[in-house]
Amino acid sequence: MNVSNKNDSHYPGRNPDVNTSGSGRPERADAARRIISRLTTFPISMSFEPKAHLAGLLRAAADSVAPGTAADIHIERPKQAAHGDFACNLAMQLARALKENPRKIAERLVHELPVSTWVEKVEIAGAGFINFTLVPAAKTQAVKNALAEGGDYGKGTAPVGCKRIQVEFVSANPTGPLHVGHGRGAAYGASLASLLAFAGYEVCREYYVNDAGRQMDILAVSTWLRYLELFGERVPFPPNAYQGAYVRDMAEQVKAAHADRYVHPAAAVLACVPPAPAPHEEGAYTKEEKDQLEEHLDGLIRAAKDLLGEEWAYVHQHALAEQLADCREDLEQYGVHFDCWFSERSLYDTGMVAKAVAELEKRGHIYVQDGARWFRSTEFGDEKDRVVQRDNGLYTYFASDIAYHANKFERGFDKVLDVWGADHHGYIARVKGALRALELDADKLDIALVQFVSLFRDGEKVSMSTRSGDFVTLRELREEVGNDACRFFYLLRKCDQALDFDLTLAKSESSDNPVYYVQYAHARICSVLAQWGGDAAALVSADLAPLAGEKELALCARIAAFPATIAGAAQEYAPHTIGFYLRDLAAEFHGWYNAERLLVEDDGVKRARLALALAVRQVLKNGLRILGVSAPESM
RNA sequence: GCCCUCGUAGCUCAGUGGAUAGAGCGACCGCCUCCUAAGCGGUAGGUCUCAGGUUCGAUUCCUGACUUGGGCGCCA
Numbered sequence: 001m002n003v004s005n006k007n008d009s010h011y012p013g014r015n016p017d018v019n020t021s022g023s024g025r026p027e028r029a030d031a032a033r034r035i036i037s038r039l040t041t042f043p044i045s046m047s048f049e050p051k052a053h054l055a056g057l058l059r060a061a062a063d064s065v066a067p068g069t070a071a072d073i074h075i076e077r078p079k080q081a082a083h084g085d086f087a088c089n090l091a092m093q094l095a096r097a098l099k100e101n102p103r104k105i106a107e108r109l110v111h112e113l114p115v116s117t118w119v120e121k122v123e124i125a126g127a128g129f130i131n132f133t134l135v136p137a138a139k140t141q142a143v144k145n146a147l148a149e150g151g152d153y154g155k156g157t158a159p160v161g162c163k164r165i166q167v168e169f170v171s172a173n174p175t176g177p178l179h180v181g182h183g184r185g186a187a188y189g190a191s192l193a194s195l196l197a198f199a200g201y202e203v204c205r206e207y208y209v210n211d212a213g214r215q216m217d218i219l220a221v222s223t224w225l226r227y228l229e230l231f232g233e234r235v236p237f238p239p240n241a242y243q244g245a246y247v248r249d250m251a252e253q254v255k256a257a258h259a260d261r262y263v264h265p266a267a268a269v270l271a272c273v274p275p276a277p278a279p280h281e282e283g284a285y286t287k288e289e290k291d292q293l294e295e296h297l298d299g300l301i302r303a304a305k306d307l308l309g310e311e312w313a314y315v316h317q318h319a320l321a322e323q324l325a326d327c328r329e330d331l332e333q334y335g336v337h338f339d340c341w342f343s344e345r346s347l348y349d350t351g352m353v354a355k356a357v358a359e360l361e362k363r364g365h366i367y368v369q370d371g372a373r374w375f376r377s378t379e380f381g382d383e384k385d386r387v388v389q390r391d392n393g394l395y396t397y398f399a400s401d402i403a404y405h406a407n408k409f410e411r412g413f414d415k416v417l418d419v420w421g422a423d424h425h426g427y428i429a430r431v432k433g434a435l436r437a438l439e440l441d442a443d444k445l446d447i448a449l450v451q452f453v454s455l456f457r458d459g460e461k462v463s464m465s466t467r468s469g470d471f472v473t474l475r476e477l478r479e480e481v482g483n484d485a486c487r488f489f490y491l492l493r494k495c496d497q498a499l500d501f502d503l504t505l506a507k508s509e510s511s512d513n514p515v516y517y518v519q520y521a522h523a524r525i526c527s528v529l530a531q532w533g534g535d536a537a538a539l540v541s542a543d544l545a546p547l548a549g550e551k552e553l554a555l556c557a558r559i560a561a562f563p564a565t566i567a568g569a570a571q572e573y574a575p576h577t578i579g580f581y582l583r584d585l586a587a588e589f590h591g592w593y594n595a596e597r598l599l600v601e602d603d604g605v606k607r608a609r610l611a612l613a614l615a616v617r618q619v620l621k622n623g624l625r626i627l628g629v630s631a632p633e634s635m
Numbered sequence: 636g637c638c639c640u641c642g643u644a645g646c647u648c649a650g651u652g653g654a655u656a657g658a659g660c661g662a663c664c665g666c667c668u669c670c671u672a673a674g675c676g677g678u679a680g681g682u683c684u685c686a687g688g689u690u691c692g693a694u695u696c697c698u699g700a701c702u703u704g705g706g707c708g709c710c711a
Contacts, residue, residue, distance in 0.1 A: 521674095591674095
């Protein structure tokens with residue numbers, strides 16, 4: 001027995017029949033304890049989750065020591081090995097309610113702990129920690145679980161009442177190629193969706209297509225102006241139109257398909273358009289000049305619509321279809337798939353935007369001022385009221401977003417998660433406010449804000465603007481760094497943390513990327529198993545008793561922590577936790593691999609070690625799959 | 636100005652109401668006759684921005700400063 005001093009208790013867990021009445025406890029309590037023991041003692045062969053098991057033991061003890069105090073049982077893994085395999089601070093938590101010294105409470109708790117065949121030793125240490133040391137079979141049980149469950153190891157079950165969840169992410173305007181900022185949102189959203197699915201939710205991945213509104217008009221008119229240039233009709237190209245080369249490509253396509261069908265004289269185009277300010281060298285326009293530029297651009301859009309008539313729809317549709325297809329292809333290549341592409345325009349076409357505003361109006365949350373209709377969002381926690389319909393009759397983006405979210409709720413999800421860029425955070429209050437105004441449960445809506453990505457090249461910040469066309473596309477990034485490194489790099493940071501993406505580093509020293517470290521562990525295991533050449537499936541039944549080394553048991557503990565890591569990451573919407581977990585798992589494997597030989601002479605030891613290696617590989621594979629990173633068999 | 640966010644090793648970042656706060660990179664010293672050296676072991680490096688408060692206990696929670704980034708349109 002491990003009694004380091006008189007205050008430390010010990011626990012005869014392996015010998016439930018031992019007579020402990022010598023401790024002075026009445027026989028009646030002992031009998032009660034036996035009854036509980038029968039309820040909480042499990043045979044070794046069953047699937048076993050240590051934290052849940054220990055929590056169950058402690059719950060029973062707490063109910064006996066402090067009935068009615070519903071303290072949360074919090075089991076954690078101590079940082080120091082000397083503190084056992086698991087620790088619990090329950091005694092400290094109860095100290096206040098019981099008005100008693102935590103160590104005394106801990107002693108009583110330990111005294112009332114039901115017997116468990118999994119527990120080897122219980123110690124009280126420090127201010128009142130209860131430290132558990134498990135029997136070896138408990139530590140290696142995770143290996144058996146991982147091998148038996150395979151690709152399902154770590155899967156969870158969603159909480160009752162929250163089964164169907166929608167994750168909406170990327171939702172970039174289809175007005176040009178996706179850039180590295182979208183790449184982060186895509187990596188985060190896709191991994192989060194996979195994580196939630198693995199954690200037991202029914203997940204719907206959705207992309208909201210902003211195919212209505214001014215940005216699309218600007219793209220269409222940009223394309224048309226480039227098209228006119230191809231026929232020598234030179235309208236000065238506005239600096240606030242889309243500059244990218246892809247716009248010229250679309251103009252070429254329109255020309256190839258329809259020749260000069262959409263050509264109008266430049267003079268006719270400019271006839272009724274308010275003049276643009278004189279162009280500047282550095283683009284340093286004053287506020288007034290900027291307004292003038294926007295009016296000029298709107299004038300060009302009006303002119304295009306007037307001159308083209310019904311054919312405007314073709315140019316508009318062509319630009320939209322092209323960009324959406326490009327975006328979709330880019331994402332598919334990135335390993336990011338969507339179940340649903342939801343059109344903003346469909347909300348207008350089906351009258352849902354008007355209906356949403358009418359619903360608000362019916363409930364008295366709309367008023368008219370200066371010819372516009374305002375939603376009284378201040379009554380729902382927003383800092384100011386918001387326009388939903390402008391004085392020119394057009395609905396605002398906010399109006400369609402209200403309709404969109406109302407529609408999401410109508411579709412019956414238990415949870416709706418929006419992944420937004422961090423610059424949209426001011427938008428949360430008004431959307432939630434609108435939902436409340438529509439008498440919907442706004443708490444069903446969660447919003448994850450993904451911080452910006454700043455690109456650095458050769459130590460200098462790269463300016464990024466979609467309109468100027470001066471940005472690094474996601475496609476370029478993927479081609480230079482690779483999908484795996486790209487996904488993993490993004491995920492090795494909390495989403496609410498701004499990310500500095502050093503292109504020079506990512507491109508020139510990509511072998512330093514931690515993704516290779518994790519993948520290498522997987523490849524190494526594959527290599528060892530291949531050299532062994534035996535039947536890997538048979539390792540499920542290997543005797544794991546030879547796994548007694550410190551590194552081996554630590555690795556087992558790491559594997560055991562995987563299901564809880566999944567559950568925690570899903571609950572926190574934090575897929576980056578998986579990335580860090582995998583890195584730690586790989587590190588422990590590499591350390592073990594270097595310290596011990598796997599393919600040793602002793603068949604029992606060899607099989608046990610191979611079983612452990614196989615379990616590590618399984619967990620690496622399951623984790624990498626969630627992150628959308630490949631698990632190569634050789635590198 | 637108001638609202639939000641951030642502040643942890645030289646750098647980039649994890650983490651936590653608990654016991655001696657971690658990793659990668661960089662620096663330094665080692666390890667291939669041996670299952671993949673894209674690997675491993677070791678050393679150095681910290682007032683967890685500061686000041687109060689809550690608590691048995693605060694780097695963690697609260698308040699306030701200072702700091703980082705962002706948002707405050709009849710744009711999307």
